[in-house]
Amino acid sequence: MRIKFILILSFVFLFVTCSASDNRSNAGADSAGLEKAPDFSVIDLDGNTLTNTDLMGKVVLINFWATWCPPCRQEIPDFIEIYKELKDSGFAILGLAVSDRESNVRRFVKDQGINYPVAMAPDALVAAFQPGQYIPATIIVDPEGNIRDKHVGVMDTTMIKRIFSELKK
Template identity: 35%
Template structure:
């Protein structure tokens, strides 16, 4: 009988030890996760300020959103592997050409592609608006992107007036441009 009780006691102790180990590992994982969260950034939403950025362009110069304050800006996040991104580029170029006299600034921010791939595409499509390079997705992450393409319409005061996820239809593009003062 004593042998059965001591065997049972041993199994209980082992079970408690295993449970405590699992709880300790889970707690360490939660602490690690909490310590490695990125610094919280303000929510990117309609009516909020567009977060500033400073990125290199294909021309080699850096461009900051804050440099464009006073002008309406269309920011388009895209990638060369994204078919809808590539399909909407001629529309964005057309809109840029049509409204540049109205001070519209169109910026394409490429997310993570190789420089040679971006240059090839831009030359092939004869894009004239600035293309910025976000090699490490930092700005895309800061803007809390959930997919590509994403177009963000910023008014002259730096306020986001519209966010559009996906290939934007011409009528929606014109509607969103009106929201930032482009008729």
């Protein structure tokens, strides 16, 4: 009975941490006084080095996620679709897997056909971006390298297109 209680409590905790949402957005705000995105360099699962300077001039979604998180898994098809549509128009996505094994992430990326760069999130990068305690968490960076929003919860194509059109002006 005690084991069953612990399992149920663990499931509830996992569900709550994965599904919290904070839909505040300052994507259209003036760039004066905005926080600059931290400098970073990651090696994606394909072995390519990706830095913040590589992404300058683009609207960037930096998505903190995990293979075991249901809301994270829910938004990935929309990310795949929108990346395919906008990648040649000054748009980028960087998926940063947290609290997961690289082997699980590699398998998931392959099985889902993820078409944007994915890397394991180094602890220092998580600390630098401070995405919060819940996932999925997406940091939205404007073409000048300013953090424009920190969105917690599932994002969909409509939301992403709105943010892109506001920031790409």
